[in-house]
Amino acid sequence: MSTALARDAAVLDGARVPATGMPNGMLPEQTAVELSDVSVTFGKGVHSVPALQPTKLRVPDGDFIALVGPSGCGKSTILKLVAGLIAPTSGVVLVGGREVSAKALRVGMAFQNPTLLPWLTIEKNVMLPLKIVEPFRAQFRSQRNNSFRDKVHALLAQVGLSGFANHFPWQLSGGMLQRANLCRALIHEPRLLLLDEPFGALDQFTREELWVVLQDLWQVRRPTVLLVTHDLKEAGFLANRICVMSARPGRILADRDVTFKRPRTIANTFEPAFVTLNQELREMIVAARAPAPTGSMGGR
Ligand SMILES: Nc1ncnc2c1ncn2[C@@H]1O[C@H](COP(=O)(O)OP(=O)(O)OP(=O)(O)O)[C@@H](O)[C@H]1O
Ligand SMILES: [Mg+2]
Numbered sequence: 001m002s003t004a005l006a007r008d009a010a011v012l013d014g015a016r017v018p019a020t021g022m023p024n025g026m027l028p029e030q031t032a033v034e035l036s037d038v039s040v041t042f043g044k045g046v047h048s049v050p051a052l053q054p055t056k057l058r059v060p061d062g063d064f065i066a067l068v069g070p071s072g073c074g075k076s077t078i079l080k081l082v083a084g085l086i087a088p089t090s091g092v093v094l095v096g097g098r099e100v101s102a103k104a105l106r107v108g109m110a111f112q113n114p115t116l117l118p119w120l121t122i123e124k125n126v127m128l129p130l131k132i133v134e135p136f137r138a139q140f141r142s143q144r145n146n147s148f149r150d151k152v153h154a155l156l157a158q159v160g161l162s163g164f165a166n167h168f169p170w171q172l173s174g175g176m177l178q179r180a181n182l183c184r185a186l187i188h189e190p191r192l193l194l195l196d197e198p199f200g201a202l203d204q205f206t207r208e209e210l211w212v213v214l215q216d217l218w219q220v221r222r223p224t225v226l227l228v229t230h231d232l233k234e235a236g237f238l239a240n241r242i243c244v245m246s247a248r249p250g251r252i253l254a255d256r257d258v259t260f261k262r263p264r265t266i267a268n269t270f271e272p273a274f275v276t277l278n279q280e281l282r283e284m285i286v287a288a289r290a291p292a293p294t295g296s297m298g299g300r
Contacts, residue, residue: 030061031097032192032224033082038091039249040077050249051077054091057243057252061191062222066235068281069245069253070289075228076112077250079194082226083109095192108190108223110198114181116169122180123165126152129188136188155183158213160206174201179210186217195227199234208266211237215263232281233269236260244281246288254284 040052052074059065067075080086081093084100084107093100095107108129116125130136130148140148156165159179169177182198199207215238218225229235235242236258244254258277260268268274 031058032061032063032095033057033059033226034092034094035078035081036092036094038081038088038093040074040081040086041089053246053249053251055251059224059226061224064218064225064227064238064240066227066229066239066242067245068229068232068235068242068285069250070247070285071230072248073245073288074248074250075245076196079109079196079226079228082192083107083194107192107194108185108188109194110178110181110185110196112196112200112228114169114174114177116177116180116184118169121166121168122156122161122172123149123152125169126156126180126183126187129184133188152183152187155187156180159183159210175203175206178202182210182214189221189223191223193223193225195225197228197230200230207231207234212263212266214238219262232278232285235281236274236277237264237266237269242281244284244288253288256281 035055035057037054037056038052039050039054042049042051055078057065057078067078069075077086081088082095082100084093087101116122117128120128127148130151131140136148153162153165156162159182161176161179161183164172164176164180169180172180178198178201182195185193185195185198199210202210211234218238225238227235227238239258242254242256242258243252244256245251246253256277260274
């Protein structure tokens with residue numbers, strides 16, 4: 001398991017400065033994540049791959065952002081930058097106002113491919129961040145962890161995995177693994193949640209159920225969420241803002257607010273305003289995937 005999944009200081013918790021002199025108890029807006037002219041090139045010389053053009057992105061604390069765009073445009077790269085798993089080639093990545101590489105973070109990340117440890121049961125896989133991340137780590141040692149087991153079981157039940165706590169990853173389907181992966185990203189109540197196509201391998205109905213679960217969790221706990229998805233309906237259902245990226249090397253082409261009231265329902269996704277948003281996003285991505293070569297007639 002990567003240390004970036006379970007670093008032990010809560011920078012974002014620390015960034016929640018009490019408001020002074022603000023009307024009606026309003027908090028001044030904190031920035032959870034900021035990319036300042038960040039670019040990424042993998043490799044060197046003739047083999048180098050420019051993955052991300054200089055990119056700016058500011059995410060207020062507690063916001064929910066979806067990143068969408070063609071395959072290979074740098075979406076996962078952005079999440080890995082924010083998690084501190086890779087370093088920018090140029091520019092600065094700030095999380096909770098500090099450079100990512102400079103300070104430990106309490107981040108939850110669900111990777112594109114579930115990364116559960118095959119020799120641990122689902123319960124133990126999901127519990128892992130509690131063994132590593134403070135303040136849970138100290139309690140875990142002192143309490144012999146019955147309350148943690150209850151916490152894990154409650155979360156597994158919420159995503160429909162009751163009864164699978166003592167199974168091993170190889171005994172679960174791909175969709176079940178993704179749900180367990182999501183539980184592991186959430187169990188230590190991170191202030192920053194990085195989700196890389198967390199529902200990609202699920203059937204449509206299960207996916208929609210989990211959208212509702214995630215929306216509920218977000219409304220209660222208000223973590224800052226960066227969600228990468230290819231599903232535009234998912235982006236419109238869950239996010240407050242949708243950033244559309246260009247083909248590689250990626251950049252953010254459009255940054256759209258999504259203002260549908262919450263809690264959103266699956267029925268809302270069939271309403272005209274939602275369908276129109278979907279169509280607009282789709283057209284942007286089609287254009288971003290296949291820019292017409294100079295001199296071409298375009299179209300068929
Ligand atoms: N470690 C690496 N070394 C070399 N190239 C890499 C590396 N990681 C990513 N890339 C390249 O950088 C580009 C962006 O990759 P990234 O994984 O961010 O794409 P993505 O938008 O998440 O795509 P997908 O939607 O298919 O998951 C790709 O062209 C990929 O081949
Ligand atoms: Mg990806």
